[in-house]
Structure formats: C-alpha cells, structure tokens
Ligand code: SF4
C-alpha cells in the first residue's frame with residue numbers, strides 16, 4: 001500500500017470514529033445547561049463564596065480566634081479583633097478575604113470553632129469583578145453573603161452540621 005493510500009485509510013477511520021461518537025452522544029441526555037436559564041444542581045457540600053454569620057441584631061458570630069487566618073494555606077484572610085462589651089470572645093473589627101489567591105479549599109470554615117459556624121462557604125458561585133481589588137471580600141460583603149445565603153437557602157453553609165456537632169459534643 002502506498003503512503004497516500006495509508007493516509008487516506010487512516011483519515012477515513014478517524015472520520016468514522018468521530019461520527020460514531022457523535023451518533024452515540026446524539027441519543028444520550030444533554031449534559032450541558034442553558035445557563036443562566038437553567039441552573040446546576042450543587043453538591044450538598046459545594047464550596048462557593050465565603051460568608052460571615054450573624055445574630056438577627058447583626059452581632060457577628062465570630063469570636064476573633066484567628067484560627068481561619070492561621071490555617072489558610074494561601075494566607076488570604078486578614079483579620080483584626082478586639083474585646084467588646086457583651087460579645088463572647090473578641091469581636092472582629094476587620095475581616096477580609098482576598099479571592100485573588102483563594103483556592104476554595106474550605107479549611108477556614110472547617111476549623112471555625114463556633115456553632116453555628118461564624119465563617120462558612122456559601123452556595124453562591126456567581127461573582128464578578130473588573131479588577132483585582134474587586135475580588136477582596138470585605139467584612140460588609142461577607143456579612144451580606146451570609147445574610148443572602150439564609151434568605152436563598154434557609155441556612156448558611158455548614159450551619160446545621162456545626163450545630164449538630166456542638167450538640168453531640
Ligand atoms: S477557602 Fe482555603 S484558601 Fe480560601 S480563604 Fe479559606 S482556607 Fe484560605
């Protein structure tokens with residue numbers, strides 16, 4: 001067989017293989033979504049944007065222990081806490097998470113010792129910024145994320161699990 005005939009045979013075989021895969025997928029259910037009209041079903045432990053939880057009066061659950069900042073492998077959490085009358089532990093006066101380097105590992109929420117968790121990863125995945133500064137979640141944004149999570153899903157991240165753990169302890 002000449003080189004040309006071999007190339008033609010190889011091309012025809014590749015073409016038929018491609019067509020066969022197309023035909024197979026033609027009869028399978030779609031795996032793509034018509035976003036944003038259609039929304040994905042998220043895994044129960046999906047890790048989206050961070051949020052801070054608070055009491056109904058706005059008092060943050062955070063006790064300023066700093067564990068989240070210490071455990072963060074990307075060192076993107078900046079926080080400052082101080083003593084405040086009537087608040088258990090210390091109160092976070094500054095709290096920022098820089099999403100530019102965050103890998104969404106969820107360790108910060110895992111180590112948070114309060115019940116419900118003061119810091120959670122919500123189910124929110126829609127977030128856009130036009131520059132790097134816009135990807136820094138300030139304390140106010142984090143608080144709003146936590147509030148929206150309750151509004152949309154009726155709970156915040158691992159709140160239920162945290163409460164159960166606390167009860168079991
Ligand atoms: S999700 Fe991981 S990388 Fe992101 S802030 Fe939390 S601990 Fe750090």
Ligand code: SF4
Pocket residue numbers: 061062063064065066067068069079108111112113114118119
């Ligand atoms: S968010 Fe949780 S881990 Fe982080 S400082 Fe507050 S209480 Fe500690």
